[in-house]
Amino acid sequence: MxxxxxxxxxxxxxxxxxxxxxxxxxxxxxxxxxxxxxxxxxxxxxxxxxxxxxxxxxxxxxxxxxxxxxxxxxxxxxxLLGALRARIPRPLTRNLPHGTVLTRPVLAAALRSVLRRPSAGWSLRRNLWVHGVDDPLELLGVLADYTLAGRxxxxxxxxxxxxxxxxxxxxxxxxxxxxxxxxxxxxxxxxxxxxxxxxxxxxxxxxxxxxxxxxxxxxx
The missing domain is CATH 3.40.50.1820 (Alpha/Beta hydrolase fold, catalytic domain)
Structure with a gap:
């Protein structure tokens, strides 16, 4: 092995x-x-x-x-984006990963709030690190590429x-x-x-x- x-x-x-x-x-x-x-x-x-x-x-x-x-x-x-979508309040999941004019700022604020939490934010902070991005919204765009659907x-x-x-x-x-x-x-x-x-x-x-x-x- x-x-x-x-x-x-x-x-x-x-x-x-x-x-x-x-x-x-x-x-x-x-x-x-x-x-x-x-x-x-x-x-x-x-x-x-x-x-x-x-x-x-x-x-x-x-x-x-x-x-x-x-x-x-x-x-x-x-x-991966689908798995994350299931954890986001449904009204904020429209048109992910890019969101809409209305949902994008609300989603950004919600993700920044999670990011600041010592324990609950650990997974999000780790994902930013291992994927090499600083912005949680940018991370959503990156995660969209991690899918087996259609392959x-x-x-x-x-x-x-x-x-x-x-x-x-x-x-x-x-x-x-x-x-x-x-x-x-x-x-x-x-x-x-x-x-x-x-x-x-x-x-x-x-x-x-x-x-x-x-x-x-x-x-x-």
């Missing part, structure tokens, strides 16, 4: 100042070039797994990087999609799974499995059992 920091993550963000980008196939491609040079790697059995935001970046990479034998999208957003048919490798019941960030995961044209499996974990929270936080072992059993079948 190999793990790496991509743009907007870990040392790439902290030490190099490189922020997130939506076209993750251009991140995974060079990683695969390196992996394929390592001893003992079977080029026909390479799987890509991403969780949380990686649940978007992994399948996004699979839309164009066809050297993958399998892809796992664990608790990722199908459409599902480009994924060729078998794909595992999962979420935990009640996780609002991943509410559209069933839609994403249903629109895949490749072999796929969709799993929704919940209290009956002893699993709650984003990315199966109270039951990662349950997730691991499910996904690695699936990978055993796919990569056999």
């Amino acid at each position: 190999i793990a790496f920091d991509g743009p907007g993550q870990g040392s790439v963000l902290l030490d190099q100042g490189i922020v997130f980008r939506p076209d993750w196939e251009n991140v995974v491609g060079p990683v695969l070039d390196h992996v394929l040079e390592l001893p003992g790697v079977d080029p026909a059995r390479i799987a890509l797994m991403g969780w949380s935001f990686g649940g978007y970046t992994a399948p996004r990479a699979a839309t164009a990087e066809h050297r993958l034998a399998a892809c796992v999208s664990d608790s990722g957003p199908y459409d 599902e048919h480009l994924i060729r490798c078998p794909t595992f999609v999962c979420r935990t019941a009640g996780d609002d960030l991943t509410a559209a995961a069933p839609t994403f799974a249903a629109r895949l044209t490749c072999p796929s499996r969709y799993v929704e974990f919940g209290p009956a499995d002893g699993v709650t929270g984003h990315c199966e936080m109270t039951g990662r072992a349950v997730f691991h059992r499910e996904v690695f059993d699936w990978l055993d079948e796919v990569l056999a």
Whole structure:
């Protein structure tokens, strides 16, 4: 198994100042070039797994990087702006990401208010940082590029999609799974499995059992 920091993550963000980008196939491609040079790697059995935001970046990479034998999208957003839209009062969501003459100043004021909150504003402040923007309204325009809608048919490798019941960030995961044209499996974990929270936080072992059993079948 190999793990790496991509743009907007870990040392790439902290030490190099490189922020997130939506076209993750251009991140995974060079990683695969390196992996394929390592001893003992079977080029026909390479799987890509991403969780949380990686649940978007992994399948996004699979839309164009066809050297993958399998892809796992664990608790990722199908459409990032859509996930954020669900958290904004409905009257302010008209014509997002740009808004209207009436909604834009109100939305800007609401987002600045959230930004100032010590705890509630943490996610928004972090998103500004990792995407390299200063203005919350500018962030909405950036997030519009992070979507799998209309690209599902480009994924060729078998794909595992999962979420935990009640996780609002991943509410559209069933839609994403249903629109895949490749072999796929969709799993929704919940209290009956002893699993709650984003990315199966109270039951990662349950997730691991499910996904690695699936990978055993796919990569056999």
